[in-house]
Every structure is written in structure tokens, then in C-alpha cells.
Amino acid sequence: FFFQAEDGIRDYKVTGVQTCALPIYDILDLAKIEAGKLSVVLEPVNLAEILQESLNLQAAAIRNKGVQLHTPNWEDDIIVQADSVKLKQVLINVIGNAVKFTERGSITVKISLQCDKIAGNLQKFATIAVKDTGIGIDPQQQEKLFRPFVMVDGSTTRRFSGTGLGLAISRNLIQLMGGSISLSSKGRDLGTLVEIRLPLLEACPLVLGT
16 A cells, blocks of 8 residues: 655555564563663664654554654664664654554654754754644643653543553663653644654764755
């Protein structure tokens, strides 16, 4: 089957068994975080490839929801220093949340590259942005979602289920990889944007903007 991409039609093949939420693994990861034992194995990995694999694993759920998926047509490799298994875990969680909380409309995934000055040195970053047209979040409640076992309110928990652990664990994992994850929404029923930022192995140009 096909999804409409921003610049044409792209074919997404569903591979493997459809992923499902297994709260016990979230709880085990949380226990490791609290004990200071959650670790990652860093190695050069292709971010674009892992993102594609994560989208493939969510393809059936997106099709069943009937929402549009807009994706980047990125041909080049994007090499980051990361744990490929745990990075995929984070991406599946973030994309899965977008699918879960979007009843109609679209999910848009974008990749961008930036150079920033960190401690006096230029560092190149890749940002994956996942934007949906779903239920949105009250701005005053957004930071709470990165706390363990927190969902926006009781009605959300009853309607959509879940442990409220995904974002808390995702933030810890991404930080261990030297990156960051953020969430923003203009309010209820106004969609949500999640951005994951990771350092690239590729060096920045000597002058920003060149």
C-alpha cells in the first residue's frame, strides 16, 4: 500500500510483526533509570535508516487509522553516534504516540540538519520532528509528560490507555546518546510536535551558514 509523501508517492513495506505496547519493558527500563543502570552502546548508525525502519513498523497502525503520513524524501545517510536498538525504541514510541492520539488529519515527519556552537566549538546536529493533528496538550501540562506514570488527565488514560512511561524513558535514552527531546503543543485539539535532536559525526563547516 502507499502513503502520500510531501514530494510524491512512497511505498512503505510492513516488515516483521506489528509492534505492540508491552508495559513490563517500560517498567523494567524505569527501574534501571532509577538505579542509574540504564545504559546505551554508542556506535555510528544511520539515522535515516532507523527512522525508515521505525515508520515501517508503524505503517499498519497508520493505515488502520486512515490518517495521512507525510515523510521526508531523504536520500543521503545521516550518521549519528547512538544506540541503534534504543534509538529505534524511542522513535517507535514517539511515532506510536502520534498515531494513537491522532483520530483524523495527518502525521508529518521531517529531518533537518543544523550547526550550533557548543562550549565554543561547532557541532552539527540532526533533528527529527514528528508533528500530528491529534488531541494536543494544554501548554501547562506539557512538561509533566516527561515524568514517569504521568498522562495528561484521567480521561486520556481511560480513552487511550498506556503506562505514561514512554516519554520519560525516551528522554533518558536520548540524553545518554548526547541528544535532547522536546514536546510542544498550542493546546487541546491543536496537535503536538515532538523533536528529537542528536549530534552528527559529520563536522560543521568552519563558517556557519556555508
